[in-house]
Amino acid sequence: MSKKPRGRPRAYDPEVALWQALETFWANGFSRTSLDALAAATGMNRPSLYAAFGDKKSLYLKSFDCFAGQLHAALDNAAHSEAPLEATLHDFFRNAIEIYMSGPDGPRGCFIICTAPAEAAMDADIRAALKAALEEIDRGLEIPFAKAKAEGRLPPDADTAALARIAASVLHSLAVRARAGETKEALHALARQSVQSLC
Amino acid sequence: MSKKPRGRPRAYDPEVALWQALETFWANGFSRTSLDALAAATGMNRPSLYAAFGDKKSLYLKSFDCFAGQLHAALDNAAHSEAPLEATLHDFFRNAIEIYMSGPDGPRGCFIICTAPAEAAMDADIRAALKAALEEIDRGLEIPFAKAKAEGRLPPDADTAALARIAASVLHSLAVRARAGETKEALHALARQSVQSLC
């Protein structure tokens, strides 16, 4: 454990600074976020930002991974749920909606779905990160379906991968709808009806 | 019909210039697209661009409306289809996938879903345009479901509005997935399975 790094101590906590940068990208998207805005949000100045996280895109990708970590935890939670399939999915969606509707300046939707696609067409790195995140959602959501099928709570010929991809699609849509300003009630209704339709 | 506008004739066709601007925004998103790029794409110079379409955001919103017009036509087509519900939906998705996978520099997904959300959180005008477009999709897709229900091809207690919103969610997801680089086959499979699940 490095206790005394020997030089001038850092004036910031890398973890909270990264989260503050993430919030800035989340609200404004990648291209619209300037290094000045990131410096203001983190309380760091540009050279320190650069030294700590590399250039702007590198910082965005680190923020992306940070958010993807949260997503991974939520999927893991759903995968290990002991509750029946419907309840598991519903909890998962409810948690997602809670995050999508949060934010100091109004609903922000999903960091990944709402900020990465704009850049993905012309930026291969961001496209690859987006693709990997989508695949993780698809794979993560399949587990609860597969468990339900194994327990006989779904027809034996149910295509769990396909059901998971449809559930993931609803998640993507919830992300966009939240950012567009749909009400929380409308989002919950969509989640409820899609769960009903899939189980 | 104004035949002779009296001054120096325009060197561009406003309709094709608008479409060229749309293509530039489509590939790069709003914030990453510069006026120089728009001028190069349209073959106009900046002052002419400005005179013809107003400032950058105004041009983006006009491009948005242009794309929304195409979307409206596709929805209208689905609404007036004489084919059974499954075929109508499948044709609609197939057409969407064709557009999402097109593009000179690789798949671009949907102009609306892939470029507007990034700006929507901080820009009320773009958010409103996005919201309106999402609502039009929801409402447009409900018509085929309602017709099927009226013809007894769906259970009498089917919630057609809910089914339409789920179908719309799959459309949104197809847009993002295409831009992330999923294969055309994977997109068609998702479309097919969702139609199967909804009908």
Place this chain on the structure above:
DNA sequence: ATGATTTTTTGCGAATTGGTACAAAATGTC
């Protein structure tokens, strides 16, 4: 204390941004 080491701070700089003023060019009208 002195020096090594790491971070912060200040300030720069080359490039790009969105937007505009103004003159030159191309047309119709008289």
Place this chain on the structure above:
DNA sequence: GACATTTTGTACCAATTCGCAAAAAATCAT
């Protein structure tokens, strides 16, 4: 041909962009 009218082209502006160099500050080791 002379003039009014509209668009184009050149040039410019102030502001912002990302990135970095170099000095100043804060700590540890000796």
